[in-house]
Amino acid sequence: MSRPRRIRHTLIAAATAVAVGLATPAAAAPPLPDAPAWHVGIPPIATKWTGQVGPNNALPEYPRPQLTRDKWQNLNGVWEFARANVGQAVPTGQSLGERVLVPYPIESALSGIQRHEDRMWYRRTFSVPATWNVGTGQRLVLHFGAVDYDAKVWVNGTQVATHRGGYDGFDVDVTGALTASGPQELIVWAEDLTDATGQPIGKQRRVGDRGIFYQGSSGIWRTVWMEPVPAASVTGLKLTPDVAAGVLRLTANVDGDTAGLQVQAVAKNGNKVVGRVTGAAGAELAVPVPNAKLWSPDDPFLYDLQVTLVSGTRQVDQVGSYFGMRSIGTQRGADGKLRIALNGKILFNLANLDQGFWPDGLNTAPTDAALKWDLQQDKAMGFNAVRKHIKVEPDRWYYWADKLGLMIWQDMPSANTGPIPAQWRDQFEAELHEMVREHQSWTSIVAWVPFNEGWGEWDRAATGRIADEVKAQDPTRLVNAHSGVNCCNSHGDSGRGDVIDFHQYVGPASPAPSGDRVAIDGEHGGFGLKTSNHMWFGDGFAYEMTPDKAALTSKYVENTKAVLTSAKMCGISASIYTQITDVEAELNGFFTYDRQVTKMDLKQVKAVNEQVIKGADGSAGNVPQPPAGTPGLTGIAFYPLDETGGTTAADAAGDNDGSLVGGAAFVAGKNGNGVSVDGGSQYIDIGKPLLNTASDYTAAAWVKLDKADGAFQTVVSQDGPTNSDFFLQYSGADQRFAMSFAGVRALGPTKPNVGQWYHLVGVRDTVKGELRLYVDGELAGTASACLPQAGPTGNTVIGRGKYGGNPVDYLDGTVDQVHLYDRALSPTEIRELYASGN
Structure with a gap:
């Protein structure tokens, strides 16, 4: 009989044991020989836990905190190992030539192998305690936490399981393959081609790219263990807190003959029973939790849970568990912006990016204390959330997140960065839904993230469909369809899910919530510092390097204060800083990769983090109201450009005359004369800044292009320290008109015609946090631009822009009737201005 814990494996059942005893293969397996011995490898850098790992101390902790039993046996430790050849026969009864420490992946130093193999054999023997009564009322189940990537399992020469998937586990009932007594032989075959296939791999590569x-992690990389279970037993618990109803919704999955069986569940606060329920096995039950004490990062309270399978008055099986009562959703703040809410209250999710790699164990933390340590540092630094970045951790990682009080944004491990090949797409989706199924009961997980930066994404509509299907599978959590939808290989925003997520280095990013979706900064920061003797390659990089600890701390503090500004002005509900530790060549951690050196002043880090969480509460009045501005349609400056010669463009509204530069000349315009510029070096310089870019403003002009190709052309702008404060322009990248900031464009709908006059109006609205473009009196495009701008520093100019410190994007055409306003014109005023022809 097989016991599938996961929905996707093919489990090959051994012959069922008969009532009088266990099946007996032809020959019992020999025990492991004494030699050769296992020897730990030498990692490029070691953690403080590296030396604590050995044959008798390889992750000995109980691996499944949400479903506990008293009887179990850990099978971690020294196993035999050998490279496997294609088509090779199973080495039953044969000693293998090397020794590996399970569950550390074979590429890791802790494994003792420290190299990659595409295919591999593992072998060991084990004994079943006689007190377990296996075969006479009890079954024996083997549990594999994770094997990367394809796996097959044999017990005493009988194949009992196959499994595909590197980040989820599988279970198999091996009772029918056991011998009556003595050592039992266990052989595992694994194949991991990593980035040579379309399989989900996250950040793993066969060869690290610096x-x-x-560096990839192959083979067994989570705990292997076994336990005796009754013929009818609890195989899993689905735990869903329903705070509004005051109950825990519980489904106990039961394997075996369930006729006449019932489930009894008891919830406790210490020794005090708070609720109990009895019902059918496999049915959803409601465990009362009256006046629930709610789980939160400030108070991560957890209830104990005991689930008993009974037949009348007879106990058939019993398991222990725990749960937290909390809700996650969205609500509008006093400022009207939609934000993330925990337990019905807006709570900013201030998160660290956590990739889960270790210099000694790679995918596998050296010890449970090490696994816990990273999360403890997150809490100590004042973070209340973690983004688990395109990796899935062992159960104990989520247990510690539950216990410590950290909200987890859980990514699906991506395939390669290009589109997933068609033949691998169903597998990706199956593993995604399996990840959700296996982790749907962890209190700490508040969001699922199917895609990162378009890696593996093959179609925008498919991304939206997948997000909808994840939401249908788990409607109690947020779904972030696409982290970094503005970045990299993204196919664009599907419009689905609960979250709009931008990445920006060094950032922070500043998307705005829209409709029923909150906005978050999914990645930013990445400031780096080199730390001699604590770097994987002896060198590395970051998105912006700093010279010392003080400078790195200062950069972090400054950047995090900008997060608060983005939260207040734009309404982002979460931010994710890159990252908790250095990883291989990436030197942008709070700690070195070996966790030996603290790279920032953590007192300053905690202080600014707490400031953000407290201040980003959706309060009203975050956005200052701009002054009324100058009334009328003339504006603070107006350049009719009706002169017939000379190099002066008169200001009809005041005394801010402009100068024609580089041979720009007066020619016939839209209304009287205009100014012709050649797209090379000609423009009009006003000689000083006229627009207060820290407040609302509007720029308007008539323009006729002499060309419309892939080159940018700026109609009106104002110089900033490095880039123009704004660009009213033709965007060559889009071949449309635009009102832009550097990297942000409100675009018109169509490509303009060469030789045709157009009326362009660009509006900066600080209250709505928008850029708006009007073409010929009608709204043509909007873009979120919620962050405040600095005050003016450079000259207002007509006919060019500034980018990277240099004059750029010269207009090739004719401009006329330029107006500048110290307020945001209304749509009615813009239509009136267009109709006037001025």
Whole structure:
């Protein structure tokens, strides 16, 4: 009989044991020979836990905190190992030539192998305690926490399981394959081709690229263990808190003959029973939790849970568990912006990016204390959330997040950065839904993230469909369809899910909530510092390097204060800083990769983090109201450009005359004369800044293009320190008109015609946090631009822009009737201005 814990494996059942005893294969397996011995490898850098790992101390902790039993046996430790050849026969009864420490992946130093193999054999023997009564009322189940990537399992020469998937586990009932007594032989075959296939791999690569991808982890990399269970037993618990109803919704999955069986569940606060329920096995039950004490990062309270399978008055099986009562959703703040809410209250999710790699164990933390340590540092630094970045951790990582009080944004491990090949797409989706199924009961997980920066994404509509399906599978959490939808390989925003997520380095990003979706900064920061003797390659990089600890701390503090500004002005509900530790060549951690050196002043880090969480509460009045501005349609400056010669463009509204530069000349315009510029070096310089870019403003002009190709052309702008404060322009990248900031464009709908006059109006609205473009009197495009601008520093100019410190984007055409306003014109005023022809 097989016991599938996961929905996707093919489990090959051994022959069922007969009532009088266990099946007996032809020959019992020999025990492991004494030699050769296992020897730990030498990692490029070691953690403080590296030396604590050995044959008798390889992750000995109980691996499944949400479903506990008293009887179990850990099978971690020294196993035999050998490379496997294609088509090779199963080495039943044969000693293998090397020794590996399970569950550390074979590429890791802790494994003792420290190299990659595409295919591999593992072998060991084990004994079943006689007190377990296996075969006479009890079954024996083997549990594999994770094997990367394809796995097959044999017990005493009988194949009992196959499994595909590197980040989820599988279970198999091996009772029928056991011998009556003595050592039992266990052989595992694994194949991991990593980035040579379309399989989900996250950041793993067969060869680290000294960039943002890292050394892969193959084979067994989570705990292997076994336990006796009754013929009818609890195989899983689905735990869903329903705070509004005051109950825990519980489904106990039961394997075996369930006829006449019932489930009894008791919830406790210490020794005090708070609720109990009895019902059918496999049915959803409601465990009362009256006046629930709610779980939160400030108070991560957890209830104990005991679930008993009974037949009348007879106990058939019993398991222990726990749960937290909390809700996650969205609500509008006093400022009207939609934000994330925990337990019905707006709470900013201030998160660290956590990739889960270790210099000694790679995908596997050396010890449970090490696994916990990263999360403890997050809490100590004042973070209340973690983004688990395109990796899935062992159960104990989520247990510690539950216990410590950290909200988890859980990514799906991506495939390669290009589109997933068609033949692998169903597998990706199956593993995604399996990840959700396996982790749907962890209190700490508040959001699912199917895609990152378009890696693996093959179609925008498919991304939206997948987000909808995840939401249908788990409607109690947020779904972030696409982290970094503005970045990299993204196919664009599907419009689905609960979240709009931008990445920006060094950032922070500043998307705005829209409709029923909150906005978050999914990645930013990445400031780096080199730390001699604590770097994987002896060198590395970051998005912006700093010279010392003080400078790195200062950069972090400054950047995090900008997060608060983005939260107040734009309404972002979360931010994710890159990252908790250095990883291989990436030197942008709070700690070095070996966790030996603290790279920032953590007192300053905690202080600014707490300031953000407290201040980003959706309060009203965050956005200052701009002054009324100058009334009328003339504006603070107006350049009719009706002169017939000379190099002066008179200001008809005041005394801010402009100068024609580089041979720009007066020619016939839209209304009287205009100014012709050649797209090379000609423009009009006003000689000083006229628009207060820290407040609302509007720029308007008539323009006729002499060309419309891939080159940018700026009609009106104002110089900033490095880039123009704004660009009213033709965007060559889009071949449309635009009102822009550097990297932000409100675009018109169509490509303009060469030789045709157009009326352009660009509006900066600080209250709505928008740029708006009007073409010929009608709204043509909007873009979120919620962050405040600095005050003016450079000259207002007509016919060019500034980018990267240099004059750029010269207009090739004719401009006329330029107006500048110290307020945001209304749509009615813009239509009136267009109709006037001025």
